[in-house]
Amino acid sequence: MASIDITDIRKNYGAIPVLHGVDLTIRDGEFVVLVGPSGCGKSTLLRMIAGLEDITAGEIQIGGIRVNDLQPKDRDIAMVFQSYALYPHMTVAGNMSYSLRLRRAAKQVIAGKVASAAAILGLDTLLERRPRALSGGQRQRVAMGRAIVRAPKAFLFDEPLSNLDARLRETMRGEIKRLHQSLGATSIYVTHDQIEAMTLADRIVAMNAGLVQQVGSPLDLYDRPANLFVAGFIGSPAMNMLGGTYRAADAAFVAHDNSVVPLGRAYGCADGAAVTLGIRPEHVVVGGAGGHVTAPVDLVEPTGFGTILHLRALGTDLKAFTLERKTAQVGETTSVALPPDRLHLFDAAGSRLS
């Protein structure tokens, strides 16, 4: 196991820059999730750490050793691919033991390591099967077994659950987390799914368009998103974003329809500046006394778990999430409150205001 230090990493494909300078330190034993929309450069970054892509500029260290010029096999990392990349002509045991056989490990050592990895992953009875005789979830496990057997310095995962159905994805997510808790191996996990990121990560690295947007614990990113991108990307249903201006006199937000939301405290921004107000749907208080505005209900989406209400308020479609079932009828008018301590304010450039 080892720490990984990434310093000002850049990547160009031909003339097209894909990563614009990424700095990141992953501590020994930490589980870091790279999350961001498709095409933002997560896989590229992971593949550069693995040694599968050339590094255009910058430096990568694994366990304090510069690896820029090392072959993948000399970096002592293991990778789990989205497609699993199992060797179709080898059995499950053959797949898992391939790296050890290449290193000419002793037969008993190989058998022991394969058996213990198989036991951890529940693959004991499948060792003699070939990959094509396995289900998606089983293949996924074999791919992880192949990584575990090697006891590498770090595990790299590239969207390992994306090819599974929703139910299995949930199960495997739990297994990966449990596995990390028992092995404690340094792991970098790439996904576009913010739920996976939230549930798995010790720390999340949110990326967009080749740049790191924010690094922090899942709840950091959830409670204090650094910018509009992170605010909108993390959380489902997504955060409400309201356009308007800041009024310094009484520290209030004035929406486009001139309705006023008190912010509760002053923010570091000029009077009349264009700002975006964010509030998560679950923080919008519907009904009850002390509402800022009254709003007609536009749409009701019951999820079973709770209800998503769409309200026409503050010049936009305001979503409110509540765990209650009763709630409102379409067309009915209800009062809406935005608690000041739940508000996020962003400047015109999208950065969080404090």
Place this chain on the structure above:
Amino acid sequence: MGVRNTVSMTAFVSSDRQRSTPVLRRLAVASEPYLYSAPAVILIVAVMLAPLALGFSYAFRDVKLLNPLSGGFIGLDHFRALIDDKTFARALKNTFFWAGASVALQFTFGLILALLLNRPFWGRGIVQALVFLPWAVPSFLSGLNWAWMFNPVIGPIPHWLFALGLTDAPDNILSDPHNAMWGPIIANVWWGIPFFAITLLAALQAIPRDLYEAASIDGANAFQRFKSITLPFLAPTIAITILLRTVWIANFADLIVVMTNGGPADRTQIVASYIFTQAFRRLDFGYASAIAVVLLVLLMAYALLIVLLRQSLLKKA
């Protein structure tokens, strides 16, 4: 159509008289699928099997074009003659050498070429197109071309070989009894490489990239990746292309007929060119057919072997 309608109507009408004509009815029902497929089967038999059977029958008959009284059944006489035919024995040996060396070299160079073309480089599209050019050259033209190139009077190859010290004098390799066979083989290799390159390249391109990446992370070097990923993926294709090419080349006499005509002293005579000689020089169609039957049996045994091999390879995959 007529047959079909009658049958189904019979089946229908007789259903309430089942007891009286059960045999007829059952016969009609049972033969229905065969009657449907009969037209196609008859066509296939007429087009494919009849000529084969006719050719086969010549092997047991005395068919000489110059003898109007010939054509009678003579049993296994041709085959008995074959056993003592020294030229045939030599032709059989030459055929093994011709097909074996040609296929082995075509395959080796074809595989190397496919591996080279499988990696991206500038101008790959044009190189690919050029590489496949020999395939488009008519075999007779390529035979003539190579014959001229081996000819010391107009071709450069004998002089090159001499300059390299490989030969004692700039002589025509095609008239050297010990090495003549290499002439057509070289022409054949040049001509047949594209076939292997094209099929193997297609198979190579179907191998998922990330397998190689996974293997390189697992610690495999280039050779180990080739051995544990490329080869197993290519094996079924290799088996089937080698089968097809061996059978085809064993039957392929064009280059030999054009370049050496079987000479010098039958040193480059293969079974296929010997058949050609018997049939069209000596006009002994019966004997030629008997040779052809022997060749057919040998090639079928070979094909069966390769198909079994391929099946076991596929089962392992």
